[in-house]
Amino acid sequence: MRAYDIIYRKRMGEELTTEEIRALVSGFVSGEVPDYQMAAWAMAVCIRGMTPRETADLTMAMAESGDQIDLSAIAGRKVDKHSTGGVGDKVSLVLVPLVAACGAPVAKMSGRGLGHTGGTLDKLESIPGFRVELSPEEFVAQVNRIGCAVAGQTGDLVPADKKLYALRDVTATVDSIPLIASSIMAKKIAGGADAVVLDVKTGSGAFMKSLDEAFRLAEAMVAIGRQVGREVAALVSDMDQPLGHAVGNALEVAEAIETLRGFGPKDLEEICLQLGAQMLRLAGVAADGAEARKMLLRALRSGRGLSKLIEMVEAQGGDAGCIRQPVKLPRAQRVVPVTAPEGGYVQSITALEVGVAAQLLGAGRETKESPIDLSVGVVLRKKVGEPVAPGDVLAELHVSDDRRLAEAQERLLGAYRIGPGQPAPRPLVYGLVTDAGTERWA
Structure with a gap:
């Protein structure tokens, strides 16, 4: 099976077989398929697109190109959350402990920031002593013990995506919906979660600048989940102005703590409630979004979400005094x-x-x-x-x-x-994409 033939068929707009996609990805990772041929194929995908089945096959081929995390030893239905990135997006710092406090296990693999977007691991390292490097055994044991953990990726996860993304970055092939969707979903699938909730940002601070593009990306990722047997829900939310007030690592941790105390910015609290409701629904902890929202509000108002953050920080070696007194950050x-x-x-x-x-x-x-x-x-x-x-x-x-x-x-x-004149308020969340279809709210 020659790379040349696969490139040619995609250039002509033909649908590739599962075997062709797997052969191309494995050949690229092994070095058998050179960069210039993979770049040519990526450009053909940008121009011709991919079917949902092709995109799912690409996702699985990349997910299986390296290590995969086995979370089967964690009791319950594991739900992960992923944001496409933005400014002031400290949602995970609030959401992980809040969802865990409601009884859903959250085993979250996070990354570091690059460019104008911040990374969850960097923010957590603002807490003195906080350890983001956990072995797989420590990671699983902690989730089973306290209900949540946030750590950096271990091992060699999705090497095909790392290689392909580096190539796309220098060949004007980044902005392809199938390539973006498969890149995100390959990491989520390799991360071992049973279900995934996505926060697809749109606006001046987001990767997807237009609302229609953001919905297309959300729909593509939900379709991948359907094809590969993972339940996926995606909210499309606003990133035309920063989320909350704080932008910067320790500053965002302090704002997340205030939010868990019930005194945070209303936009940050609301997006956490909406994403958390989908996580609890997919985890099977709540029957529907309305019940899940009530559970989250009770955990927030009672202080159980904040207590769970303190528990997680202590479990990962951090100074919990910084959570009780953010002035110590x-x-x-x-x-x-x-x-x-x-x-x-x-x-x-x-x-x-x-x-x-x-x-x-x-x-x-x-x-x-x-x-x-x-x-x-x-x-x-x-x-x-x-x-x-x-x-x-x-x-x-x-x-x-x-x-x-x-x-x-x-x-x-x-x-x-x-x-002059007060502008009309912008929606915080534009809609929801699930297996049941797309709901546009604004």
Whole structure:
């Protein structure tokens, strides 16, 4: 089975067989299929697309290209959650303990941040002593003991995806729905969860800029789940402005703690409730979304979600005193306000620019090897729809190094658009995609 023939058939718009897709992926991982041929095939996919069956076959071929995590020793139906990334997206820090407090086991493999988006592992490492590297045995034992764990990937998970993504990144083949969907779902399937809830972001701070693209990606990933025997639900949510107020590792941990105390930003709390409701439903803990939401609210208001976070932090070697007293988390040397040049209402906040400002201060990485400062970042004091007067503080920069401060100030101020008249509120969640179909709510 020649790679040339597989490339040619896809270029001509033909549907590839399962065997052809498996042969191409395994050949690419082994080095038998060179980069230039895989790049040609990826371009053919970008132009011609893939059927749902082809996309599912690609997903499974990549998932099976390396190690797969066996979670069968964990009691109950394991549900994972994945976000396509955004600015200020600290959802997992709230959601994992909250869902676990309701009785659903959460065994979450997370990653590190790159560019303007933050990584859950980096945020958790803001807690002194917190250990993100757990052996498979430790990981399973902890979930069985306390109901949740968050750790970095161990072993060689999905090597085909690592190789293919590096190639796509330099060959203008990143923005292909089948390739994006299979990349995300291969990692989730290799991670061993029984079901997956996805948060597909759309807007200026998201990978999927348009709403229609976000729904197409959500539908593609739910279809993959259906093809491979995993139940998948996907919410499409807004990332046109940052989620919550804090952007930066320790700052986001502090905001997550406030949310579990019941005093967090309403947008962050609401997206956690909606995603958590789907997780409890798929875990079989709640009969439907309405019952699940009530369970989550009880866990939130009673403090059981916060107690579960403390339990998880202690189990993974972290200083739980930082959860009880967030003032103990890493703090930047000083806080620099950014003020409004004019009055009116905040019309929009470009999430991407806020993320870049935080990255310039040291909160994000330019490359995978770049060091980060866990203490720095941005805290928004005004969000879309709020009134401002000239000189009001729009946001605060938490700074430890002045080298790129001026550039960060400029980017942050440029992210805000102020004008007359209060803008209409934007939806937080645009809809839900499940096996039953697509519901567009806005």
